[in-house]
């Protein structure tokens with residue numbers, strides 16, 4: 298892919314916000330974006346350019362028929378090192394979403410390369426504080442201008458980025474959850490297992506209902522019988538019983554979360570008994586009442602781990618783990634957030650460090666004014682306790698050397 302790069306001019310650079318508790322989530326966007334168009338059966342003109350508004354006709358198909366999908370992932374920084382966490386999985390899932398909505402696939406390796414370059418260019422926008430990150434939002438929309446229900450012949454793909462703090466303003470604290478037995482998020486055979494834009498619009502009314510009970514998120518039950526637990530908010534859910542950690546099996550209406558998969562692999566690696574199965578809501582409620590349920594937590598890229606403090610179901614309240622963060626939630630949160638910034642041994646191969654050796658000379662020259670040859674091996678890295686098992690062990694140069 299011949300990636301064209303246009304850097305923002307000095308005078309058009311935005312002011313980078315302060316990376317503190319006011320940063321919030323999804324409020325600020327960096328200086329550049331990646332963009333390409335699908336025309337005549339191929340992706341064309343891939344480029345990184347200054348962040349800009351889109352100029353689209355009101356007859357653009359995505360506005361009418363909702364043929365739009367997206368992803369959410371993060372890049373991390375620690376001591377001048379840049380890290381990605383299972384980014385390829387996000388891009389593969391996006392191609393699966395595209396298949397479900399009859400949209401074109403893209404080349405995962407090429408888009409991964411563009412994302413690495415975008416992250417590298419935007420390195421100043423990445424907070425260097427645990428729990429903070431650069432959030433990346435790959436998006437694909439149908440852009441043919443036509444009214445008529447069919448798949449579009451033209452598409453736009455873009456990736457925007459912005460610094461984010463912890464997803465919940467109150468931080469890593471238990472949240473209260475409304476169990477909706479009226480509205481559903483998705484049905485089997487529908488688009489629930491795709492990251493389709495419409496799924497999120499469909500979730501809003503139940504969220505509004507939950508707010509009446511002071512609940513910030515909704516627990517979704519299955520769309521047919523309202524009998525089985527599916528997801529919580531925009532997260533997958535785990536229930537820790539005394540003898541078993543359970544998450545609903547992927548049924549076709551559940552989004553196959555990357556964090557869900559990571560938690561499954563990590564807890565199995567820790568030797569825990571973990572089961573993917575149908576989880577009846579009655580079993581969850583009975584387990585809370587009898588004490589068999591030790592803790593419940595949501596898992597997703599934005600919040601990583603989000604403990605549940607209380608459920609509201611059919612006008613009754615059910616407190617979980619005394620309304621406190623459970624031991625397993627805390628352990629997983631600490632482990633994953635450390636892993637993401639290279640502070641844990643990466644035995645499962647989840648973490649990728651971005652290195653200057655990932656890039657060609659022309660790109661480095663453009664960004665840094667230096668060449669690869671000018672990049673010396675970073676002594677600090679060898680001494681810093683950064684996990685050397687992270688992929689690309691050949692990468693012994695600092696991500697950002699030469700940029701400051």
Ligand SMILES: Cc1ncc(COP(=O)(O)O)c(C=O)c1O
Nearest residue numbers: 531532533552554555556597598
């Ligand atoms: C509906 C839904 N479920 C689950 C998740 C968690 O997925 P992941 O762990 O890949 O962020 C998300 C977030 O992407 C989501 O939107």
